[in-house]
Amino acid sequence: MTTDRIVLGIESSCDETGVGLVRLGADGSVELLADAVASSVDEHARFGGVVPEIASRAHLTAMTPTMRRALDESGLELSDVDAIAVTAGPGLAGALMVGVAAAKAYSVALDVPLYGVNHLGGHVAVDTLQHGALPSRCLALLVSGGHSQLLLVEGVAERITQVGSTIDDAAGEAYDKVARILDLPYPGGPPIDKLAQQGDPKAIAFPRGLTGPRDSRHDFSFSGLKTAVARWVETEQRAGREVPVADVCASFQEAVADVLTAKAVRAAQDLGVDTLVISGGVAANSRLSALAAERCAAAGITLRVPKPRLCTDNGAMIAALGAHVVASGAKPSPLDLAAAPDLPVDTIVVN
Known part of the structure; x- marks a missing residue:
């Protein structure tokens, strides 16, 4: 590769329609040019969760307008695009199909290669847009509404291996369920985080799942914590006592952040890794980032957390991963590329 290339990224795995554009430099650098997102979260709020x-x-309604906004933001034309990356999975089947179909159409119309890439790998690759190239080996803690995973990254376009995951609810799911218990808005992360800052994190001793001496060192469990919150609130209500919502939020959030950060640091030490990347929607949580910074500093681990806008689902992260895949010389995906709702994390590009 001797010249810069423009890579277009399309994301539609859940409730955000994202279109991103990056410039892949001849030296392998990746520069963000545009990041346009349209969210349908308000349409799901009354149901308390995403309706597929x-x-x-x-996504069907938002795809073309979001594409236009991304192009306007970048000052580019579609004819400037040299390669297209699209989320092939994991995610909601119908939502993925919309993005994959759009990417195929643009690929054929522009006569440029198509790369069906992994949504989870995108969450790791997006950090390079803010902090530059990743070290040859690092650990990623991916925390979102659907995922709580520890990933060993040995080249973001080469090898990503899962070393830990939730055995039940993801952290983001637990936030949404606890918010529902407390009659807080959906999604639950932002309102709980805001109220937690007014409460006492030591007020209620909520359990830390899978932290016993015989439990998995790197896996997570948040279902029991969610149930413990529900039972505690129900007990207070039955006794006729007012529920201290801020204290519940602070204590719940402390339990989540405590487990996530402790296990992430432990995994990094077990694997001999000195860099931790935290991404996904829950990475924007104030207590998680603060506690991670504290514990990483104490353990001599470099912490990298993208800015909040890059942590949530977006097209920029898919464009970033696509750029790294293109730079690696990977074979493009075929035009009969299918959406893969259960795409495993170790499949970075489908070809």
């Missing part, structure tokens, strides 16, 4: 059919229809 609503999400799919929202």
Whole structure:
């Protein structure tokens, strides 16, 4: 590769329609040019969670306008695009199909290669847009509404291996369920984080799942914590006592952040890795980032956390991963590329 290349990224795995554009430099550097996102979260709020059919229809409506906004932001034309990356999975089947179909159409119309890439790998690759190249080996803690995973990254376009995951609810799911218990808005992360800053994190001793001496060192469990919150609140209500919502939020959030950061640091030490990347929607949580910074500093581990806008689902992260895949010389995906809702994390590009 001797010249710069423009890579277009399309993301539609859940309730955000994302289109990103990056410049892949001749030296392998990746520069963000545009990041346009349209969210359908408000359409799901009254249901307390994402409704797949609503999400799919929202992607259909938002895809073209979001593409136009990304192009306007970058000052580019579609004819400037040299390669297209699209989320092939994991995610909601119908939502993925919309993005994959759009990417195929643009690929054929522009006569440029198509790369169906992994959504989870995108969450890791997006950090390079802010902090530059990743070290040859690092650990990624991916925390979102659907994922709580520890990933060993040995080249973001070469090898990503899962070393730990949730055995039940993801951290983001637990936030949404606890928010519902407390009659807080959906999604639950932001309102709980805001109220937690007014409460006492030591007020209620909520359990830390899978932290016993015989439990898995790197896996997570948040279902029991969610149930413990529900039972505690129910007990207070039955006794006629007012529920201290801020204290519940602070104590719950402390339990989540405590487990996530402790296990991430432990995994990094077990694997001999000195860099931790935290990404995914929950990475924007104030207590998680603060506690991670504290514990990483104490352990001599470099912490990298992208800015909040890059942590949530977006097209920039897919464009970034696509750029790294292109730079690696990977074979493009075929035009009969299919959406893969259960795409494993170790499949970085489908070809």
